[in-house]
Amino acid sequence: MKKEPLIRLVKRDTLSVPKVVLIYAIAIVVSLMLSALICSLFSSKNPLAFFEALFNGALGSSRRVWLLLQDSALLLGVAVALVPAFKMKFWNLGGNGQILVGCLAAISCMFYLGGKIPDPLLIFIMTVASIAAGAIWGVLPAIFKAFFGTNESLFTLMLNYIATGLVAMFITIWVKSGSGVLEPLKAGNFPKLFGNRYLLTVLVFFVLTILMFIYLKYTKHGYEISVVGDSPNTAKYIGIDVKRVIIRTMLISGALAGIVGLFLAGGIHHTISTASANNMGFTAIMATWLAAFNPLIMMGTCFFIIFISRGMVEVRGSFGFTNDSVANIVIGLVYFCVIACSFFITYRVVFRKSNTKNAEADEVKGDKKV
Amino acid sequence: MKKQTVIELRGITKRFGTKVVANKNVSIDVKKGEILSILGENGCGKTTLMNMLAGIYYPDEGTILIRGEEASIRSPKDAFRYNIGMIHQHFKLIDVFTAAENIVLGADGNDKYDIKLAKNRISAMSEKYGFHIELDKKVHEMSVSEKQTVEIVKALYRGADVLILDEPTAVLTPQEIDRLFEVLRAMREDGKSVIIITHKLNEVMAISDRVTVLRKGEHVKTVNTTETNEKELADMMVGQKVVLNIDRPLPENPEIRLDVEGLSLMGSEGNMVLDDVSFSANSGEILGIAGIAGSGQRELLESIAGLHHLQKGSVTYYNPKKDKPITFYHKSFERVMELANEGMLRYSDGRDFTGKDENGKMLSKKSIRAQVEAGEIFFKEDEVINLREKTPLQIRELGVRFSFVPEDRLGMGLVGNMDIIDNMMLRSYRRGKSFFVDRKAPENLANEVIESLQVVTPSTHTPVRRLSGGNVQKVLVGREIAAGPRVLMAAYPVRGLDINSSYTIYNLLTEQKKNGVAVIFVGEDLDVLLALCDRILVVAGGKVMGTLDARMAKKEEIGLMMTGAVRGEEEKQEGGSL
Numbered sequence: 001m002k003k004e005p006l007i008r009l010v011k012r013d014t015l016s017v018p019k020v021v022l023i024y025a026i027a028i029v030v031s032l033m034l035s036a037l038i039c040s041l042f043s044s045k046n047p048l049a050f051f052e053a054l055f056n057g058a059l060g061s062s063r064r065v066w067l068l069l070q071d072s073a074l075l076l077g078v079a080v081a082l083v084p085a086f087k088m089k090f091w092n093l094g095g096n097g098q099i100l101v102g103c104l105a106a107i108s109c110m111f112y113l114g115g116k117i118p119d120p121l122l123i124f125i126m127t128v129a130s131i132a133a134g135a136i137w138g139v140l141p142a143i144f145k146a147f148f149g150t151n152e153s154l155f156t157l158m159l160n161y162i163a164t165g166l167v168a169m170f171i172t173i174w175v176k177s178g179s180g181v182l183e184p185l186k187a188g189n190f191p192k193l194f195g196n197r198y199l200l201t202v203l204v205f206f207v208l209t210i211l212m213f214i215y216l217k218y219t220k221h222g223y224e225i226s227v228v229g230d231s232p233n234t235a236k237y238i239g240i241d242v243k244r245v246i247i248r249t250m251l252i253s254g255a256l257a258g259i260v261g262l263f264l265a266g267g268i269h270h271t272i273s274t275a276s277a278n279n280m281g282f283t284a285i286m287a288t289w290l291a292a293f294n295p296l297i298m299m300g301t302c303f304f305i306i307f308i309s310r311g312m313v314e315v316r317g318s319f320g321f322t323n324d325s326v327a328n329i330v331i332g333l334v335y336f337c338v339i340a341c342s343f344f345i346t347y348r349v350v351f352r353k354s355n356t357k358n359a360e361a362d363e364v365k366g367d368k369k370v
Numbered sequence: 371m372k373k374q375t376v377i378e379l380r381g382i383t384k385r386f387g388t389k390v391v392a393n394k395n396v397s398i399d400v401k402k403g404e405i406l407s408i409l410g411e412n413g414c415g416k417t418t419l420m421n422m423l424a425g426i427y428y429p430d431e432g433t434i435l436i437r438g439e440e441a442s443i444r445s446p447k448d449a450f451r452y453n454i455g456m457i458h459q460h461f462k463l464i465d466v467f468t469a470a471e472n473i474v475l476g477a478d479g480n481d482k483y484d485i486k487l488a489k490n491r492i493s494a495m496s497e498k499y500g501f502h503i504e505l506d507k508k509v510h511e512m513s514v515s516e517k518q519t520v521e522i523v524k525a526l527y528r529g530a531d532v533l534i535l536d537e538p539t540a541v542l543t544p545q546e547i548d549r550l551f552e553v554l555r556a557m558r559e560d561g562k563s564v565i566i567i568t569h570k571l572n573e574v575m576a577i578s579d580r581v582t583v584l585r586k587g588e589h590v591k592t593v594n595t596t597e598t599n600e601k602e603l604a605d606m607m608v609g610q611k612v613v614l615n616i617d618r619p620l621p622e623n624p625e626i627r628l629d630v631e632g633l634s635l636m637g638s639e640g641n642m643v644l645d646d647v648s649f650s651a652n653s654g655e656i657l658g659i660a661g662i663a664g665s666g667q668r669e670l671l672e673s674i675a676g677l678h679h680l681q682k683g684s685v686t687y688y689n690p691k692k693d694k695p696i697t698f699y700h701k702s703f704e705r706v707m708e709l710a711n712e713g714m715l716r717y718s719d720g721r722d723f724t725g726k727d728e729n730g731k732m733l734s735k736k737s738i739r740a741q742v743e744a745g746e747i748f749f750k751e752d753e754v755i756n757l758r759e760k761t762p763l764q765i766r767e768l769g770v771r772f773s774f775v776p777e778d779r780l781g782m783g784l785v786g787n788m789d790i791i792d793n794m795m796l797r798s799y800r801r802g803k804s805f806f807v808d809r810k811a812p813e814n815l816a817n818e819v820i821e822s823l824q825v826v827t828p829s830t831h832t833p834v835r836r837l838s839g840g841n842v843q844k845v846l847v848g849r850e851i852a853a854g855p856r857v858l859m860a861a862y863p864v865r866g867l868d869i870n871s872s873y874t875i876y877n878l879l880t881e882q883k884k885n886g887v888a889v890i891f892v893g894e895d896l897d898v899l900l901a902l903c904d905r906i907l908v909v910a911g912g913k914v915m916g917t918l919d920a921r922m923a924k925k926e927e928i929g930l931m932m933t934g935a936v937r938g939e940e941e942k943q944e945g946g947s948l
Contacts (some may be wrong), residue, residue, distance in 0.1 A: 218806050223799055226788065233782045236677060237774070238796045239763030 015345055023341050028304075031337030035330040042326055043319045050315060057314020058307045066198040068303075068310055070268070073205040074260055076302040078284035080205070080212045080295055081134075081256035084249050086285075087216060087293050088229040090145070094156025095281020097163035098137045098254045100274075102261025104167050105133035107185070107272045110265065111174060114187025122188040123266060130262035131255045137163065138254015139247060146243035160281070164274045171272070184270035190263075201263050206299075208256065213295040225249055257281070290338065308334055373401040375438075376532055376563050377423065377454075382432035384418055392418040395432070396589045398582050400532065405554060405564045407574040407595075410584035411607055411662070411894065416567045417459075419584070420534045424456035425449040455525025456534040461517050465510040469503055473524045488527075495526055499556045502549075515546040522553070533557065534565045539573055540664070551577050569607075569662050571600045571933045585609050604929040608896050616876050616901045619884060624652035626688055627888035628674070628857050633683030635669055635912075643669045645912045647683070651857065651888040653690070656879060658903030658920060659892040661932050666912035667892045668777050671859045675774045676762045687770050689753035689856070695745040701769045703735070706742060709753070716750050723747050773855035775847055777862050777892075779839075783846045786835030790816045790827065790845055793834055797853050819848030823874060840871035847875060851882060858882050861892040876902055896925050910934035 015023075036050035058068050078095050085092040106126040113122055141155035175182055193199040216222040224245050228235045235242050264276055287305055291297035312327040321327065377400040384393040393415045400406055408416045421427045423434065425446040434441050436452045443449050449456070463472050474488045489505055496503050503519050512520070518538065525533055539547045554564050554577060568574060574581050575595060583590040583606040590606045628651040637643040644666045651657045659667050672678055674685055696706060696715060707725055709715050715723040723741075726732055733741075741747055755768050765772060776782040784793045795812035802808065816830045823844040827837055834842055847863055860879065864872040879902065883889050893899045899906055903920040908931040915931040 220799055220805065220807050223792070223795075223807050226792075227785055227796070230785045230787045231781060233778070234785050234796070237675070237762060237776060237782045239761060239766055241763065 020345055023345055024338065027337045027341035028334070031334045034337075035333055038329065038333070039315060039319055039326060042321065045319055049318070053315040053318040054308075054311035056311075056318075058311040060314070064310070066196070068306055069202050070198040071310065072299075072303045072306040073202045074263065074268075075280055075284055075287060075306055076209055076298060077205040077260040077263070078257060078280045079287040079291075079298045079302055080209050081253050081260065082281075082284050083212060083288050083293050083295060083298065084216060084222075084225055085138075085253040086288055088225045088246065088249050090142070090229075090246060090250065091153045092138070092141075092156050092250070092253055093153050093281070093285070094137065094141065094159045095257055095284055096277040096279060097156070097160035097281070098134045098257030099261040099264070099277040099281060100160075100163040100167055100272075101137045102130040102134040102258030103265045103272050103276050104163070104170060104261070105129035105258070106188070106262045106265035107182070108170070110185045110188040110270070114185055119188060123190065126188055126266055127259075127262055130258040130265070132258070134258020134261060135251045135255040138250040138252075138257065142247045142250030146246045167272055167274050167276070171274075181273070182271045186270075188266055189270055190267040197267075201267050204259075204263070208259070209295045209299060212256075216295065221245075221248070286335065373403060375399050376402050376436065378435040379419070379423075380433045380435065382419065382422065382429045382434070384415075384422060384427060384429055391587050393422075393429075394587045396584070396587075397432075398589060398592060400563050400565060402531075402563055403558055403561045404579040405558055405566065405577055407578035407581045408565060408567045408584060409569065409571075409574055409581050409603060409607060411569060414584045415587040416584055417536055420456060420536065420565065420567055423449065423454055423532075424534060425454075426456075450528050450530070453529055453531040454534065455528060455530030455532070457518065457521045457525060457536065457538065459536045459540065461521055463509045463517060463520060466508060468506050468508055469512075469516075469520045469523075470505040472509060472520055473527050477528050492523060492527060495523065498560070499526075499553050501553060515542055515550075518542070518550070526557075530562075532563045532565065534567070536567045537569075538566060539568070539570065547573070569933070571603055574603065575600060583607055600933075601926065601930065604933065605926055608925050608929040616873075616898075617880055618902065618904075619880070621652065621655040621883070621904055622886070624655050625690060626650050627653045627690075628890075629684075629686045629688070630674065631684045631686070633670070633673060633685065634681040635666075635673055635678055636681050637669075642681075643912050644673065647909070647912070647914050649907050649914060649917065651890050653856070653886045653888050654883055655904045656883050656889040656891055656902060658899040658906040659890065659909060660896060660899050660906050660928050661909040663894060665909045665932075667909060668861060669912075670909070671774065671776070671861055671890070671892065674757070674859065675772060676757065676760050676765045680758060683758070685757040687755040687757055687857070689755060689769065691749035691753045692751050694749055696742055696747050696749060697745075698739075698742060702767055703739065705768060706738070706747075709749075714750055714753065715747050718746055718748060771854060771856040773850035773853050773858045775843075775850050775858075775860040775863050777865075779842050779846050780835060783850075784834050784842065787833050789831045789833055790820070790825075791830050793845060794819070794849050794852075797849065815849070815852055819845060819852065823848050823878075839865075840867040843867060843875070844871065847878060851878060855882070855887055857888045857890070859890045859892075862894060863891070864898070865894070872898075896928055899928075900925060908932055 032051070032054075033047075036047040039045070039050045040047040057064070059065055078099065081098070082092055082095055106129060109122060109126045109129050113125065117125075137159055140159065141150070141152050144150040144155060145152045171180060171182055190200055193203070216225065224235070224240050227238070227240060228242055228245050232242060235245075260280070261276075265272060269276065283305060284302075287298055287301040290301040308331060312330055315321075315330070316324070316327045319326070379396060379398050382393055382396045383391070385391050396415075396419060408420065410416050418427060422429050423443065425443045425448050428444060434443065436454075441452055443452060443454070446456075464475070467475065470485055470489050470492060473492060474485060492503070492505060495501070501519055501523060503516070503523060507516070509517060509520065522533065522535075538550060542550065554566075557564060558579075566573075566578065578595050580592055580594055581598065581603060582592040583603065585607060586609075590609075593603075630650065631648050633644055633647040634642060635644040647666070647670060649657070659670070661667055669678065673680055696709070698706075701709075706715075710723055710725040713722060713724070717723055725738060753769075755770055757765055757768075757770065760768070774783075780786040785796070791809055791812045794816045795807065795809070798812065799807050813830060819825060820827060820830065825837070825841045825844045825848075827841060834845055837845070843863060847860070850858065850860075858879070860875075863875050863879075867875065876898070879889050879891060883904075891899070891903060893902075900920055900923065906918045906920045906923060906928065908915040908918065908928055910932055911934055913934075915934065918928065
């Protein structure tokens, strides 16, 4: 006799939105509870203190709230840069490099032109330079992909290293002292908005996100991106110039990443190092995927990611962890749970000899076990 | 002498979903030391039946007896335990491994992975059956025929006594086929049983001892090869003529619309997918294309639609524009000027329109636009447009009204993740100068198509991949017809559709024909082709075998031509215009 397997996975029809939200909420709560347990295991503190420190770290003071918002906005900026490429199934892993060259272009303008021309003009030139630099870094792999069929993931990844190398080279040229650290530059700093130095960044990337949402959903370009991404054959059949779409989209993607670099240079650090991109090019990949490439949802995922990582800085301090490992474990755990729970959104777990009701119950149990 | 029965299938039924019955109550047997052919048209369930022996599928009903005992084959591994090996149409080899590594990979046995020992065994086996195999050659360096050899040896190495080959000759040259047949005969002499899935009659006659014919999932008959002939087999394969009640009016004023001359296309493997294909399609007529699947029908339509780079040949479109005003609806300004320079255009009073005034001075762009928009400029003759080397976009910009329902609906005609509205606007979204897409008109169109074709869908916002096959097809056909084509090409538009949906599609095509559209219909069901079409073009192996008048042609005649055995009498009946 043919035996039914013990555990079977059945693909679900679509789940309703509240249910999906619920599954994600459960995953987050479970992962945080696990994190609290782990942290209290490694120190002598009460697990509840974990939550206190986490929220304190993220929201403890108005400065912390603003920093949280600013960092979320920056990450969102990168996610917005990546999302058109990803919708097109062009796996742009070169966010870091595109941010860095954008930043480098702005810093170069600040370094060479600072003091020689008025600040508003300087900021304008910085903006143009950053956007152009990012766009070039984005379009190079696109051109090679479109005309020679190269693999975009490897190409964009490699460009990251070239960008890092370029930054290191310029720092060596600029910094004569041998410290390897470029002191913050005074010229070309962005103005405060209503006396708040964070607000401009937050606003700009908020607006860019809305624009990207509209671009993807309501414009002919956005429509072409979806067709090319979903079915290149259909694009060909319908007469869409696939090469053109790839190149155009990567120009936009790179340019937006360049704008993030611009804000790092002009708005926040006023200097540059090889680590200026803060790995956002990769973190943002997470944010876009978790949001299913919807820019509006990306606001939430970026906020969540930054919330956890800023909160963990405080947990680390108050729990007396001397290195990053525990914090990294926790961040990894949270990511893992959130990603893994999407499995339960796509599939239903059916156990042998169990009726549907039991299967439902098992499935919730399974979810918690993640 | 009665041979021992190795495998017996009793009343095997396999369904996919609730509607598709791939095999229905099939009972056949396989004897020791024989070559059995499973013959049938595409989609008749040959491969499905054999997949159940190979452990890919599990039958819904019926029993399989192996050497007299009831067997349950749940996986390819189980199949090997029963000494059954199957060589699939698409080889399952690891490219970067050598032949020997591929053969040994995953083989059972207590002896550890010992490539030397294995090589000796393989060499001995090769000698016995006459294989030519280089054991240290990497698979990606091999020809198709060599890869097939590796697959066969792999199956034998695992101890297969029953070897199933799915369309083994499809990708081989005649010489390679001869060599394969020698090997198969050697295996038969050794007492092995060989099953060949095929639709090629001449091969059936050449190699097999017995033939089992399947039609539409059912077992028609099993006969000894010596007691039959190609014609009888073809009859069994296509079945008796079924009377289909499809309205077929006579074509009204057929005019040549599309002319294809000497079209040749090379496939990715370097073989000729289309070889010197010539035909023409007329307005107000349905031209059927008949042939075994994979004979180049798909490539033919795609070539006309501008999706391939052709080796040879021409595709010409005759646009019935004589004495009609030129408009910007289908033509760009540049195209209008091009036509003016070619002397194709005139004013309503008969004077030539060349874009210049009486003194030979160029008219301003504005005044030309105004004249065209006022409908003062006319075509002198029908427009003749060369479509060779044109991309689909260029073809459209030339004002050629082609609609194309491709075979691969979700892979080529539609975007599965998009909803019905977004799919409706694939052809039209570029219209207008706006940066934004207009979803109003497509939404209306979506609602119209849903209503008139009775598409079953939760809403217009449902992604099309969630719809059933028939509804997906209705969405696609609906969109293509809504584009108001002059030439409508449809590849297997009723594949997978139930009878009612099929009739909806037939009626739509006939309606288009009545409206003067030149319809090209690639079909697989000969009964339908004979009942629906006006003329039938038969292709085999990328070549045109002939054109028949669908009102006169016999099913058997077409069946025989499809197998490439007989060329149709050219210039026969009214098909002589080709």
